[in-house]
Each structure stands twice: as C-alpha cells, then as structure tokens.
Amino acid sequence: MDDVADALAAIAQGAAIEGGLIELGGADRYDLRALYARLRGAPVRFAHLPLTLTRHALALAEKPLLPLLPLTAGQLSTFVNDGLADPHPAAAALLPSPRPAPRANRASPPSGPSGEALDKEFTRHARYVAGVEPTAYQKAKNRDFHAKRTLEPANALDALLLKVSRLGGLGLALADSYSGLLYRRSVVRAKLVLALALLESSAPSFAVLDAPDKGAARVFQHGAARRDGGRCHADRGAGVFARACRARAHWQA
Amino acid sequence: MSDRIVIIGAGATAVHFAATALLLGRKVLMLDVGRPAPAPALPGASLNGLKTDLDDPVRYFLGEDYGSLILPTDTSEYYGFPPSKNYVFKPLDDYAVKAKGFEPLMSFAAGGLAQAWTAGAYPFNEGELEAFPFGWAEMAPAYGEVARRIGVSGVTDDDLSQFYPAHDGLLPPIQLDAHSQFLLDDYASRREKISGKHGLYLGRSRSASLSRDHAGRKACSLSGRCLWGCPSQSIYTPSVTLQECLSHENFEYRPGVRIAHFTSDASGRVTHVAGSLIESGEEISVAVGELVLAAGALSSTRIFLESLLRAGVRHEAGGLMDNRQVLMPFVNFKRLGAAFDDRSYQYHQIAIGAPGAHPFDYVHGLVTTLTTAMAHPVAQSLPVGMRAAMGLFRNIHGALGLANINFADTRREENRIALEIGADGRSKAMLINYTPDTNEPARVKPMIKRFRGFLAALGCVAPPNMTRMRPMGASVHYAGTVPMQTEGGDFTTSSDGRCRPFKNLIFADGSTFSSLPAKNLTFTLMANSTRIARAALG
Numbered sequence A: 001m002d003d004v005a006d007a008l009a010a011i012a013q014g015a016a017i018e019g020g021l022i023e024l025g026g027a028d029r030y031d032l033r034a035l036y037a038r039l040r041g042a043p044v045r046f047a048h049l050p051l052t053l054t055r056h057a058l059a060l061a062e063k064p065l066l067p068l069l070p071l072t073a074g075q076l077s078t079f080v081n082d083g084l085a086d087p088h089p090a091a092a093a094l095l096p097s098p099r100p101a102p103r104a105n106r107a108s109p110p111s112g113p114s115g116e117a118l119d120k121e122f123t124r125h126a127r128y129v130a131g132v133e134p135t136a137y138q139k140a141k142n143r144d145f146h147a148k149r150t151l152e153p154a155n156a157l158d159a160l161l162l163k164v165s166r167l168g169g170l171g172l173a174l175a176d177s178y179s180g181l182l183y184r185r186s187v188v189r190a191k192l193v194l195a196l197a198l199l200e201s202s203a204p205s206f207a208v209l210d211a212p213d214k215g216a217a218r219v220f221q222h223g224a225a226r227r228d229g230g231r232c233h234a235d236r237g238a239g240v241f242a243r244a245c246r247a248r249a250h251w252q253a
Numbered sequence B: 001m002s003d004r005i006v007i008i009g010a011g012a013t014a015v016h017f018a019a020t021a022l023l024l025g026r027k028v029l030m031l032d033v034g035r036p037a038p039a040p041a042l043p044g045a046s047l048n049g050l051k052t053d054l055d056d057p058v059r060y061f062l063g064e065d066y067g068s069l070i071l072p073t074d075t076s077e078y079y080g081f082p083p084s085k086n087y088v089f090k091p092l093d094d095y096a097v098k099a100k101g102f103e104p105l106m107s108f109a110a111g112g113l114a115q116a117w118t119a120g121a122y123p124f125n126e127g128e129l130e131a132f133p134f135g136w137a138e139m140a141p142a143y144g145e146v147a148r149r150i151g152v153s154g155v156t157d158d159d160l161s162q163f164y165p166a167h168d169g170l171l172p173p174i175q176l177d178a179h180s181q182f183l184l185d186d187y188a189s190r191r192e193k194i195s196g197k198h199g200l201y202l203g204r205s206r207s208a209s210l211s212r213d214h215a216g217r218k219a220c221s222l223s224g225r226c227l228w229g230c231p232s233q234s235i236y237t238p239s240v241t242l243q244e245c246l247s248h249e250n251f252e253y254r255p256g257v258r259i260a261h262f263t264s265d266a267s268g269r270v271t272h273v274a275g276s277l278i279e280s281g282e283e284i285s286v287a288v289g290e291l292v293l294a295a296g297a298l299s300s301t302r303i304f305l306e307s308l309l310r311a312g313v314r315h316e317a318g319g320l321m322d323n324r325q326v327l328m329p330f331v332n333f334k335r336l337g338a339a340f341d342d343r344s345y346q347y348h349q350i351a352i353g354a355p356g357a358h359p360f361d362y363v364h365g366l367v368t369t370l371t372t373a374m375a376h377p378v379a380q381s382l383p384v385g386m387r388a389a390m391g392l393f394r395n396i397h398g399a400l401g402l403a404n405i406n407f408a409d410t411r412r413e414e415n416r417i418a419l420e421i422g423a424d425g426r427s428k429a430m431l432i433n434y435t436p437d438t439n440e441p442a443r444v445k446p447m448i449k450r451f452r453g454f455l456a457a458l459g460c461v462a463p464p465n466m467t468r469m470r471p472m473g474a475s476v477h478y479a480g481t482v483p484m485q486t487e488g489g490d491f492t493t494s495s496d497g498r499c500r501p502f503k504n505l506i507f508a509d510g511s512t513f514s515s516l517p518a519k520n521l522t523f524t525l526m527a528n529s530t531r532i533a534r535a536a537l538g
C-alpha cells in the first residue's frame, strides 16, 4: 500500500512517465504458500482442493445460490493466474526501493482504529453480511462497542485474516469463508457477528434480516401443497426450490 | 411475635407458601435478598416495535456493555440471557460456591429464578409421585389452587393428556405459532403410524401463561416479547403473587436481607434467623414463630448446613437431583423458506412425551420454534462464512425448532451439598458434588435416537453434531437434599415439610422432593408448598 502511495505521489508531483499500463510490484516474490508462511511466521499446512472441480461446482451452484455463496467461480479463477508485476521502465523510476513484505510480528494491525476507520469497516461489513447501509445510530453503537470491548487478533493467522478482509470485497469474502470453514473464532468472524447483532437489534435493518428470499418461499408453498393434496403451487420460477417442488409434484403424479 | 411465620425467599415456593398462610389467617414476614426487576420498556410495543421505537434498542437487546452479545470467541450456550433479565441472575458478593460435576445457577431476585422461566407447568401423575409420601389425591387440590391463582393454559384431550393429569383451573390453550401448528397438523394426519413406530407422542404443552384475562392480568397479546420479559404479566412470574401478598395487611416483605443461618434452643425450637443487610453489611437477627426455608433448594440447604455447623453439627446433605437435559436443534424441511410471524407466543407450545416401562421413566420433550430468537448466535454456529450463514438463516428461520429433552433423576446419597470449613472452623464455601448414575448413557443415548427418528418422521432433521447434552445443573430443577419421608431420620422432612428433629422448621422448596420426574418441576414446587402450608399450618 505504502509503495503504491509513493508511486502515485511521484506521478502527482510530475514524474515523467510515458503512456501504457504500469504494473507496480514489491521487493519480493512469493507463491501463496510462502506468503502465508511469512506472514504467519511459522510453517503452514495446506489442504489442497482440486481447482477444476471446485470451480465447476461453484459455477453450477452460482445460478440458484448466488446470494448465499461466499465466493464465485470467477473469483476463484484469479488464483490460477499469478499476480506478478510485468517489468516496465517507469516502475523502477517511480519505485526505486520497494519495501519488503511485512513479517508476522508486524502483521498485527495498529491497535485502536480511529472512529472513521471503524465506521468504514462497519459499513463494509454491513453491506457484505446483510446488504444494508448502516444508520448513524448503528455506527455510533459500533464505535461504542469498540470503546468498551476489544476485538484484537489472537495470533498471526488471525491478524492475516483481518488484513486480508480489509483488502476489499474479495478479501472480505475470502477471510469470511476461511473463518467459517476452518477458524470460527477469528476476529473477522467476530466483527461480522457484531455487525449482524447491531443490524438485527435496530431499525430499519432488522426487517431485511428477518425476511426469507423470494425463491426459497416456494418451498413453503410446496409444504403447503402437501396439505393441499400434493399439488405444487410453484408453477413459475427457475429457482432451485421451485424446480424441486415441481419435480416432486411430477414424481408424485 | 411468636406466632409469626418467617419465610426466607420470595421465589415460586416462598410466595405460594405465603399466599396460602395469609389465606389461613396467619401473619407472615418474608425476608429476601430481593433484587428488584426493572420496569418493562414500552409496555404496549411489540418486539419489532421496540426495535423501531426505543431510543437505544441495541442497549435493550444486547446490554449496556454488550453482555448479551454472543461472539464466536465466547464459550457460552447458544443464547445469552437478555439484559432485561440480568437482575435475575446477578450473583451475590462473597457467596462462594465450589461445584464438581454440576453447574449451579442461583437467583437473588424478588421472585427468584422463575422471573426468567419459560412457564412450562406440568402436574406429576400418580406414578411420578410414587417415591413421595403422598399421592395424586393429596396433590390434586393443591395443583387446582395454584392453577386458579396463576392461570395455567392447556388441553386435556390430546395424545399427551394420558401423561398430564387434569386439574382444576385449566384455561384454554394459547394461539399456536405457525410452525407449532404445522407440526401438530402434520402429526395429526399420520399420528398412529408415527407414534406406533417410535413410541413417542406429540401434543400441546401446559403453560402458566394466560389465554384470556385472569385475576387482573391481561391475556397474551402475542407481542413476541416472551424471551425479553412479558410486559403485560400474561406469563406468570412469582412477582405477581408477591404483589398480591403485599396488598394483605398481615404480610410484611423485607428485601435487601441475606439470611445466613438460624439458631435454635435446647428443645429444638428455632428462635431466630440471622443474616446481614445487603447494602450496609449490618448484622441482623429476627425472632421467628415458624421458620419456612424457601430460598431455593441450594440456598435453603446452605442456610440449613450453616445453622447445624454453628450448633456444632457437621452434616452433608445427600440426594441432590437435577434433570439431565439434551438440546436437539432441528430444521423442518417442509418449512424451508417459510416466512414467520414475530407476533406469536415464543416459549414451547408443543411437547413430546416418551413413556418408559414405568411412569417414572417418562421422558419429557419441550419443543420451541425459535421465532424471535436472535439470528447472530445461531448463524455463527453454522460451519460457513457469516454471509452464507445469514443467507441460510433467513431462509431456514421459519423452519427452525429446538427440542429440549428432560430426563428424570433419583436421589443418590453421593450427590451432596456440604460446606468447606476453614481453619477457624467457619464455613468458606458451599461445596456441590454431582456424579451421574452409571446407567445414564444407556438411558439417554437410545432416547436421543428415538427423538431424532420421531422428528425425522415429521420431516425435521436434527443434525447429530448440534445435539448437545447440557451439564448437570443447567436445567435449574434442583431438589432432594432434605427429602420428605414417612419414617425418615434427622434432617429429613415429614410429608408436611416439617424438618426432623426441629419443632418449627419447615422446608417448602425443592429440597423436600423425594424423587425428580422428568417434567419441569416448578408447578409441583408451587403446589407442594401450598399443600405443605395447609398441612403444617391448617
């Protein structure tokens, strides 16, 4: 981040660059395995998932379950390509001495984020977890929580996840999915739970969190249909629930 | 002064003893720690109305210090207690308890633990009373008397009626929430097949909640606020009866008092109770005519042991009981994606009965459909990211349920309450030791399977990894340390609650229970203390 900021500052101050795309890279190159190990400060054990299979499974599930999925096939594909910067003559001029990647003991975030940073983070979390914009009251409660209780990473992995979650939408989705599957006590998950608790305790967001999806409601109609002589009422709709409902009615017939 | 009845405690047992004693024309002084309840927030609002209309709804739902917020880093049960009920469980300073194999929960509130209860009100039947020195005939009038006082709703003509005897004063049941109604309808359409296969039965719960106006209290308005504290007292709590007693000229209530022990004379008459004022710590001593210990089984036993110790007798009270509970969350696949109505009664409205070889072996399941339960504790327990979990939760919310399965317990001497004595000969802590009987796994495991199979027959899936056995003590159904026995020795009670060898010491709470059937005990606690009051004072 600091390197990019330096380069942008140099451009803003009139550094001579010729058109085209300039890719900026850091001082070191890592594969994902080495990056994890470096940030964690200890060897990491990886479990491998077959990429092609996972990508296809995600692609299949995307259509009916997109709102529920933490990660899309497209996002997963980004892992197939490396993220190395292509050499460019201007890059060396803009960034004569890129900074080395941080070590694990430097991975923990500065303690006590500012109020504004908390608001930003909370807004991102609210959008991500519930698709809503938090109110000023909810933001104030989030600040109040952080003033009374601390949510700090417990170890280097936790700190890494928090960092990843702050990289943007994909980072947050990755950190969240990883936490759900493998590290449910992570500080990222705790922050998302906090956001959820604040949103469900107050207006107007509680209403959004109470409502089932439209597609899923067809299953209820299916349930009602059983009491109605097995007739399926979901005769429209392409959602997986509606299709299941029609298939079952067909099979019953 | 000498005819004055002094009652320790103001919980479910104490207030019904007091109300009955007042009816019999006696003078009553009630001494209680008695932490007061906060006034209900916006009494006319629905649950969602609170979220919209309160100035600081997050404070109401999660607490000033976010104590009711459950984060993944916490190691609590699925649900924290709502902040409005914190006063019920606020501990007492210097009240040291060391427990092994038992997780005690005590209350020092005016009204006691039942200020936060879920109002399940089930009478024990003849078979369940077998170990007691009296039977249904003696208990039936007391159940009726209490039901008329507090209002109990339920039915007497469904599949569970064979296990729940009928008593006087039963009101019609409260309107069912949609999921409970769905389950009952589904069961009714195939009941012979389902119960024939699994040997389990589904029916309506009995609850101390009002389906119509009763004794100055309003019928349930379906505000959805049960969990947060019924604002209209439609759900009975002992504070209702305490209020009634307060309007009686023969009744005096002194909260803010912690009783430590009693003293007796050489003839075995209790003469005084001694303790201290909570605020100032000032020591007090109060003369008694009859002393009634109704401070909850654990606290009464502690006062009793402390009194014996000060009289030079080191006693350990055996026979402590509690119901083992298993929590079995389930998803009703036939209701996936169903909307739910937050304006509905929130506690268990239906129950599952599992008869055994003997009536005492009956296993009692309470089914709650979790309509207004908060999402964040459940969503975070799902093994996916929070966004996916929340998406899932929204769509399964109307399909969720929780079966709370209760098992009977019997008195075993090795389960004891004692005092830890310091070098100075004074007590330092209450010691509680509990070991489940060796046969427990053989009773519990097959029953879990039967419940899971029964729920599956109703289209509900109970994921095995989410079924949890709660620790002993968690059901908060404590009993058995000074049992009623027809021919008991010292430190047991007669059927009228009088403790041998004392002349004027009465136990009115769960300490007196001779066994502990699976059904929630509090309705029987209230009926028994009413029966004891009539038998001992009448």
Ligand SMILES: Cc1cc2nc3c(=O)[nH]c(=O)nc-3n(C[C@H](O)[C@H](O)[C@H](O)COP(=O)(O)OP(=O)(O)OC[C@H]3O[C@@H](n4cnc5c(N)ncnc54)[C@H](O)[C@@H]3O)c2cc1C
Binding pocket: B008, B009, B010, B011, B012, B013, B014, B031, B032, B033, B034, B035, B105, B106, B107, B108, B109, B110, B111, B112, B113, B114, B115, B116, B117, B118, B119, B120, B121, B122, B257, B258, B259, B260, B294, B295, B296, B297, B299, B300, B303, B475, B476, B477, B478, B509, B510, B520, B521, B522, B523, B525
């Ligand atoms: C969340 C929850 C749900 C429950 N749901 C149900 C249910 O659905 N059905 C059911 O049957 N049961 C239920 N119970 C159990 C029920 O609440 C108890 O069985 C019942 O409250 C016990 O009443 P008690 O009078 O024996 O004692 P307590 O309720 O413990 O009352 C003790 C009283 O004594 C006072 N006291 C204690 N020590 C002292 C002292 N040293 N000096 C002075 N005063 C003292 C306290 O202030 C209090 O007033 C539930 C309990 C909980 C916590």
